[in-house]
Amino acid sequence: MRALGTWIKSHWHRNSIRSQLLIIVLAIEIAAALVAGAVTILKARTSTRVEIEASTRLAELFVTEALQLVRDDTPPQQVLAGLPLQLRFLRHVRISVRDAADAPVAHLSSVTGYDASAKSERAPAPSWFQALIAPAIERHVIAVTANGRQIGSVVIISEPSDEIAEVWENTIALAWVALAVSVAVIGALYLLFGRALAPLTGLARGLTDLEHRQYAVRLPMPKAREFVALTARFNALAQALETARAENVRLGHRLITAQDDERKRTAIELHDEVGPSLFGLRAIATSIGGVASESPAARDMLAERVRDMLDIIENLQVINRALLNRLRPMALGHVPLEEFVSQVVRDRAREHPQIDFSITLAALENSYGDTVDLTLYRCVQESLTNAVRHAQAKHILVKLGERPSAAGNAEPRRIELAVEDDGRGIAAGAPRGFGLMGMQERVQALGGDFATEPREGGGTRVHVVISIENRRSARPPDIGRSA
Numbered sequence: 001m002r003a004l005g006t007w008i009k010s011h012w013h014r015n016s017i018r019s020q021l022l023i024i025v026l027a028i029e030i031a032a033a034l035v036a037g038a039v040t041i042l043k044a045r046t047s048t049r050v051e052i053e054a055s056t057r058l059a060e061l062f063v064t065e066a067l068q069l070v071r072d073d074t075p076p077q078q079v080l081a082g083l084p085l086q087l088r089f090l091r092h093v094r095i096s097v098r099d100a101a102d103a104p105v106a107h108l109s110s111v112t113g114y115d116a117s118a119k120s121e122r123a124p125a126p127s128w129f130q131a132l133i134a135p136a137i138e139r140h141v142i143a144v145t146a147n148g149r150q151i152g153s154v155v156i157i158s159e160p161s162d163e164i165a166e167v168w169e170n171t172i173a174l175a176w177v178a179l180a181v182s183v184a185v186i187g188a189l190y191l192l193f194g195r196a197l198a199p200l201t202g203l204a205r206g207l208t209d210l211e212h213r214q215y216a217v218r219l220p221m222p223k224a225r226e227f228v229a230l231t232a233r234f235n236a237l238a239q240a241l242e243t244a245r246a247e248n249v250r251l252g253h254r255l256i257t258a259q260d261d262e263r264k265r266t267a268i269e270l271h272d273e274v275g276p277s278l279f280g281l282r283a284i285a286t287s288i289g290g291v292a293s294e295s296p297a298a299r300d301m302l303a304e305r306v307r308d309m310l311d312i313i314e315n316l317q318v319i320n321r322a323l324l325n326r327l328r329p330m331a332l333g334h335v336p337l338e339e340f341v342s343q344v345v346r347d348r349a350r351e352h353p354q355i356d357f358s359i360t361l362a363a364l365e366n367s368y369g370d371t372v373d374l375t376l377y378r379c380v381q382e383s384l385t386n387a388v389r390h391a392q393a394k395h396i397l398v399k400l401g402e403r404p405s406a407a408g409n410a411e412p413r414r415i416e417l418a419v420e421d422d423g424r425g426i427a428a429g430a431p432r433g434f435g436l437m438g439m440q441e442r443v444q445a446l447g448g449d450f451a452t453e454p455r456e457g458g459g460t461r462v463h464v465v466i467s468i469e470n471r472r473s474a475r476p477p478d479i480g481r482s483a
Contacts, residue, residue: 391423
């Protein structure tokens with residue numbers, strides 16, 4: 001029993017509120033139909049019994065009066081033969097006339113009305129219904145006498161089948177009417193519940209939009225007072241989330257800008273201060289080597305020390321250039337974004353000739369600002385690194401371009417980046433690395449969308465969308481020069 005209750009509860013809660021309400025209404029209607037059916041059967045049984053008893057008494061009265069009107073000098077056979085004709089209009093009884101030897105003389109069946117031909121006009125009720133309605137069969141015997149002696153008898157037997165058939169027809173008619181009314185009520189309630197619960201459906205869609213970080217969603221105010229406060233609170237929540245997101249985007253943009261500015265200053269110091277110092281040391285070490293070559297005694301020792309100094313200085317210069325590129329690519333702000341991204345792909349293609357690299361660029365401005373350009377550069381750089389190092393890809397495609405807006409659409413312009421590979425993909429449930437998290441944080445800080453998803457046909461697709469303000473394309477005066 002407990003298992004059955006658990007099963008019913010689990011299946012019950014899987015249904016929608018509209019379905020649950022309709023099931024409750026339907027259960028109430030079924031219960032009402034059962035009660036109405038029971039009451040109908042009880043009433044029909046009582047009325048049938050009363051009707052049959054009245055018909056039986058009436059038949060007895062008619063037989064008694066018919067026998068009283070028979071003259072004493074009437075032949076017995078004529079008396080017996082004439083009784084069925086006089087009793088032919090009696091209903092719900094079956095009358096048999098028998099002679100003195102108890103042999104049948106005539107048999108009159110008036111079960112279904114005024115004559116026997118009416119019996120085929122009404123279909124009999126089902127046996128189970130007759131068993132519920134039919135009263136006990138009554139049998140009455142009235143003696144027929146003539147000249148002081150019994151010449152025969154009249155047997156009256158109740159016959160309720162016609163009355164039961166009539167009750168069955170009425171019950172079926174009422175059942176069809178009740179069924180039609182129930183269907184109409186269920187249909188009306190279905191529409192009514194749908195309209196009444198529509199705000200909940202809208203609220204579910206709104207929560208889904210919030211889950212997907214679409215905070216601009218607003219729900220229309222419903223007419224039902226019960227849902228007005230709920231909808232108002234949802235709209236207030238969406239407004240607060242939208243405001244918080246805008247503030248987070250602004251703070252994130254300021255943070256990234258501050259980081260980029262700090263990296264820019266550090267890169268400039270490395271480039272302008274450390275780089276020349278290393279170059280000066282290299283020049284001094286070279287001159288020392290030249291001087292040392294003039295003194296045969298110290299030539300070998302000084303030449304060895306100078307070579308060591310030059311190796312150290314060369315290593316420091318390599319490290320310095322790598323730090324400069326990591327902090328801030330020197331081409332940023334000096335070449336168009338298209339060339340800036342293409343160079344990354346070309347560098348990877350030279351480093352990994354066994355992999356097929358391709359790039360598609362469309363409708364790009366020269367620059368969208370250092371922050372956006374650097375974010376796109378870092379996303380391309382990190383995505384290519386992951387595809388080469390972890391995915392074991394054979395083909396890598398980079399697509400970058402502005403997403404066209406629909407005609408009359410007031411949405412801001414967006415730039416879209418997609419990096420696709422045919423590698424082994426990301427395992428389900430695998431934790432994200434610092435590279436992916438760094439890309440996501442940087443893109444979301446600019447108010448953009450970042451997603452990694454399986455690629456159709458196998459592999460991984462990194463998808464980045466960043467909103468950009470309308471601005472005039474500006475080409476720096478020193479395009480083409482590299483630092």
